[in-house]
Amino acid sequence: MEYQIPEPVPEIYISKENISLKERSSNSKIFWRLSTQEVNSKNFEPTETPNKNKENNELKSYLTFGGGTFIRGKWQPFYPLFGCNAWRACFEGLEGINAFAIYTKEQIKKKYWSLDYDFTGMLGYQSTNKNIFDHKFSDYGLRDGEHEGTFGVIGIIPTIRVSKLSNKIPIGIGLGIGPSYSFGTRVVEKPYNFSSLVSQINAEVNIPISKDKNTSITLGLSHVCSFLGVLNDRGRNLSHHWYTLGIRKRL
Incomplete structure (x- = not known):
């Protein structure tokens, strides 16, 4: 049996319009969770420290x-x-x-x-x-x-x-x-x-x-x-x- 080289797989470009509603929803949830965790981790300390310093320096x-x-x-x-x-x-x-x-x-x-x-x-x-x-x-x-x-x-x-x-x-x-x-x-x-x-x-x-x-x-x-x-x-x-x-x- 003669071996045949498979044809190359064509590249598929998926636009935002081609993404299904389910995939969009899943990606949005993951992105929202990651964004929320990142914001909370970055902003936790700065939001506490200024308030504490303001209280200490208040006349x-x-x-x-x-x-x-x-x-x-x-x-x-x-x-x-x-x-x-x-x-x-x-x-x-x-x-x-x-x-x-x-x-x-x-x-x-x-x-x-x-x-x-x-x-x-x-x-x-x-x-x-x-x-x-x-x-x-x-x-x-x-x-x-x-x-x-x-x-x-x-x-x-x-x-x-x-x-x-x-x-x-x-x-x-x-x-x-x-x-x-x-x-x-x-x-x-x-x-x-x-x-x-x-x-x-x-x-x-x-x-x-x-x-x-x-x-x-x-x-x-x-x-x-x-x-x-x-x-x-x-x-x-x-x-x-x-x-x-x-x-x-x-x-």
Whole structure:
């Protein structure tokens, strides 16, 4: 039997019009699945990251409120680790009681730190017979009752805050200084009379107590003195400082 070479198979060109409806449907489903998987795999990370960064950099507002007590003891901000002073929770006595509220508005925020404006107010009752330098008021011939009374301040305090010390220590700190207006009975200013305008310093430790970090406990130390008291020894004869314990909520 003689072998015959088969004829070449002609090339067949299939146009879109020649594809059956079933084939079109199958190809479309496969293409749609592949396209969807590719889009999802590519866009998953980018869509999450910008939202998270936007949330972290969003300027927020907070309200802090709570109470505290005045301190009889040394202020000593330049040498806080030496001797008995308020920074080390060492004092001669705690005197009186007060309540405070702070409205915080973030102005500049960069990752873990921010520059805020604190609109602060404090009102309390204090009774003492000494000022910061242990000058007894009785030496100035004060009558009974002159070393006690209601005292308060309102002020605007620019404050720098760090939201957390590290990833393992989610505790924040803050330090601010600014002008305040004092009113009431400033029992520790005797025997001098100072302006109602004073300087106020606030230091705080912030401890989050919710998973979203929108609620936290604050431990604070506040101080007021004559407006230029840090530069004038006589001015520091007017000086109040107090501890605070409060709750901070994001608005």
